[in-house]
Amino acid sequence: MATVSRPSSLAARKMRIAISPRLRAINFFMRIRLACGNFRPIRSVTGFARVFPMHKSALLFPMAALLGLAGCDWTDPSQWGAMQRFREPFSRTEKLAGGGRVMLETFNGPIEIRGWDREEASVEAVKYASRQEVLDRMEVDVVADGGSLRVRVRQPENNCECGASLTVRVPRKVVLEEARTSNGAIVLESLEGSGKATTSNGKIQAWDLSGEWALRTSNGSVELDKAGGSVSARTSNGRVRVGGLRGRADVETTNGQIDAEIAEPQEGAPLVFRTSNGSISVKLNRWARNPLRIQTSNASITLALPEGVNADIRAATSNGRVTSDYEVTARDFGKNRLEGRLGGGGERIELTTSNGPIRIVRR
Template identity: 25%
Template sequence: MQKVYNFFKLSKHETVLEKEYQLEKPGMLTAHNADGNISITTEWNRKEVRMKATKRAGKEENLALLTVKAKHKKYPDGDRLLISSVSNKNIDGVVDYQFIVPANIKLNLHTETGNIRVHDVKGPIVAKAVNGDIQIGKIANGVSVQTEESGSIIIEKAQDNIKAVTNGKGNIFIKDATKCVIASTQRGNIDTICSNIPTRGKIKLHSEVSGAITLAMPTSVNATVLGKTERGRLTSDLDITMKPFTTKLNRQTRREQERHVHGIMGTGSAEIQLSSTSGNIRIVETEAA
């Protein structure tokens, strides 16, 4: 994200393009941005998408070369709107998008170099940033987000299932999760705070190369817990009834007990899987509101 932030400070010229797109039946908004950010919010129940595209460039003549394309198609399940800008390596410029959308519209968002921010929408969200952060807040439907080379993910107050992946150097922070959570990272930390875990719910947190995992949840959770770290330590502030097993009592088994857990909390109905190659794993109690 260094490229985008530095450029905003150095850019000398900008122009703003504002448009409204009428949708008879709001279906999906797809936004693809090569260089620049995407911001989404809901402020009305109108059947339209309002777009504000801010072009920024070091040279004034390059503003006209920063193109914004729109395609509007109608399908039986709803209108689909595609907004895109194409990267031009010969132009030192970015396009920063801000959208106001119908509350229930589906979102499919992609940036090459730029952040993605979505707040207060009710439709499902799919988002991918190659080099950029993703921040999602107050969402009523499912969320599937991913960063590729660099970028962290923050998800707060999601009322449905969550899938979050960072394939490079990026942390994952999830707060106030109430349904299933699947999160994985290559070289980042995962911090997940669950205010509720459904009876048949699943929590799967995985750190592939390096990174610690912290899972906070209520003491009333009913779940089967399976946790493993190759070169870290696993600790729990919550009571876990360990599965019975037979073993010799020596230094090796004591080390294994610090790195592996298979046990039950309450009835054991939900499923919790925690794994890390070289990071520590911590299970803690959710702090009272």
């Protein structure tokens, strides 16, 4: 008679331990899907569990797939399902002189701040929650004295299934101490001065800025166009795109590509671009003796330079080639490395990657 072996209690326990985190993860993403509405289960939870290999990295693709099925844009509150069940608008207008200081803070929602030609600030907010009693306890605090404006949306409790969006108009010339949110996008437009924008799980978009700006997010892209001044942009797991920059740049991401056009670099100011597992493409429209550093891994680098560059250059990769449209007086060269002078030499250009080519091309 044939015998059927049964797993030992220890083996069964190990199997339950291995599967349990996957069930919890799947259940979490199913709850996300339910929050977004229109949920239609495709197969049972145990059916999903059976196809999971027993190692942690295998969670990444099913999780991403479930998020994709969810069809949720987490920077768009209108898609937050139950969290949008109860809503309440808020508006306020306050005097604010040009050059004033501004601080904005909310949570689980986007922030838009735009400049205009008025000596006043317009604040519009929309509060939303899954329960009326939670909505009633949410507060939008506005403090203004003519020279400063502070707006803060207070969270009534942790994990409240609630949030708020902010739409603010201010004089063009302001000091934005910080615009801060979480799980929401930030939009900046037509601002002169300096500022900082911080979010997580949301993108940052900025147009027509001047002055010094620091943009910070995670799990979201950064897009910047027509900026005059200095820009520091940081994200992770997201792309960075910079267009028409007139000033200094310090850009960093991980697991995302960088595309940058420097229209009018600040004379002698450093230009730094760093990522990993993503390509970098940088175009300089004018040479202004800028030290330039470009670094990535497992991806390509393309640097477009104008005529008349005088710089010391070093380019190195592994498992890739280094090519240049310009003549380089080489001190050291090979298939995957190049070190020497462009023109008469000068400021240092350093290009580094691995498992990808490096191209130096004419603009």
